[in-house]
Amino acid sequence: MALADEIQTARKKVITDGYEMSIGEIINLYRDDELVIDPVFQRLFRWGDERKSRFIESLILGIPIPPIFVYQDENGVWELIDGLQRLSTVLQLTGDLKGDRAAELGPLILNGTRFLPSLDGKRWKESANGANDGIPQPLQIEIKRARVRVEILKSDSDVSAKFELFQRLNTGGASLTEQEVRNSIAVSLNREFYDWLIEHSNNAAFIETTGQTETALNSQAGVELALRFFAFRYIPYQPGLDVHEYLDDALMKMATDNTFDLNQEGEVFTKTFTFLSEALGSMSFKRWDGRNFSGKFLMSVFEVMSTGVSHNLVELEALQAHERQAFIEQAAKSLWNNPTFNQYSGAGIRGTTRLARLLPIAADLLKP
Structure with missing residues (x-):
């Protein structure tokens, strides 16, 4: 088969879509079980607090972040393929992360960063002892309004496409x-x-x-x-x-x-x-x-x-x-x-x- 024919055949196996969404919209999809992170994936959530804090800093400062990739099943539900560390960091911060892993991790308490040293000790909701350690509501709104691109692999793609996408995005990284x-x-x-x-x-x-x-x-x-x-x-x-x-x-x-x-x-x-x-x-x-x-x-x-x-x-x-x-x-x-x-x-x-x-x-x- 000629190269041009091989390319045409391979492209037919992958059907995609994509658009930008706010972090708040993504959180709501997750809350409503319209975006699923399998518990097995959660066990691979390995970022330390320092790296999590740097990611939250990026959202606050408006630094562009990589897209997340999802697979859309026949019912329209999105299954996370890539973006686990980023999405789980946000969900842990806001207290929306589900499952045993969420209880194990507890609330995310941020570290100070190079540009935002005052993030040190901050959490989403102020602790019960009135330590004034909660993230102010205006900043919470900014974080939820930060935008990220979502790349969507449609259900009518070839069965191998999901595997290929996940593998190419993750193989060779330090984490998996x-x-x-x-x-x-x-x-x-x-x-x-x-x-x-x-x-x-x-x-x-x-x-x-x-x-x-x-x-x-x-x-x-x-x-x-x-x-x-x-x-x-x-x-x-x-x-x-x-x-x-x-x-x-x-x-x-x-x-x-x-x-x-x-x-x-x-x-x-x-x-x-x-x-x-x-x-x-x-x-x-x-x-x-x-x-x-x-x-x-x-x-x-x-x-x-x-x-x-x-x-x-x-x-x-x-x-x-x-x-x-x-x-x-x-x-x-x-x-x-x-x-x-x-x-x-x-x-x-x-x-x-x-x-x-x-x-x-x-x-x-x-x-x-």
Whole structure:
């Protein structure tokens, strides 16, 4: 397809609108549930008070701010795609932010800024002790009259357009990891799928075998590993495709595919990591040095061992427990004598090359 044709086809997938609105109008839409921020998105609200104060300063001084992006569903309700930090800051300040996160954050008390040092200690409503710390009503009105552009992605856009927009606006920023971007869009694509993915990423055997640290859990690394597992089973990897683009595509396909059997795939996941946990525990995805399993978690071992076990569950279940455990342990050791694995699992091997070479041999390597 020629470039001009590709452009024309892609443009048809995205139907947009947009106009300026006052902050007060946006607050009213949120109050009336005509603008929705999913609670999962709220957990990504990470600005500190200093940055929040600088944003409020920008509104007061009339400094232009970036637009917010929303998705308009078939009922006309707007779903926030981008602008979480800015919009949540305003809602926290005015006391309109909803949900558990609002109670956790409490009222926003501003810091002094370079241009407005007298903002220090100010809040929307004066505190009960008469400290004269409330924002004066004329200034409140100015803040609510400040204008921001709202870019609207219409519901009749292609289903992938919302994902693409959210990803391009957020990926690469300091605040969100690749998987947090996927999590956020999974919520809007299919909440049931998102909850199911999170549930399995919290499976005790899965957490044990992957040896996730607190930092990894907080960055959603475990959710990405669970997604990788399901993607490798369900979506054939195309050699050369960027790994994160592959995972993006796999998430979108699984979340929107009515034939994707959550119960069946969930059972496969549970059995796979239970078997690995029983055989190797926290050593499941580490290097075998000829005497011991040691070192850090290795993605290459995870990809081969978990995928391989999942494709041989019937045969592995037929074995006695001690036989199954001995077989899996021996397979993990033998992996390091396999020429293909050794050639394509080491440092310096691109993820695209590793997946293309190792995934096709996983099932055979773990076949009893």
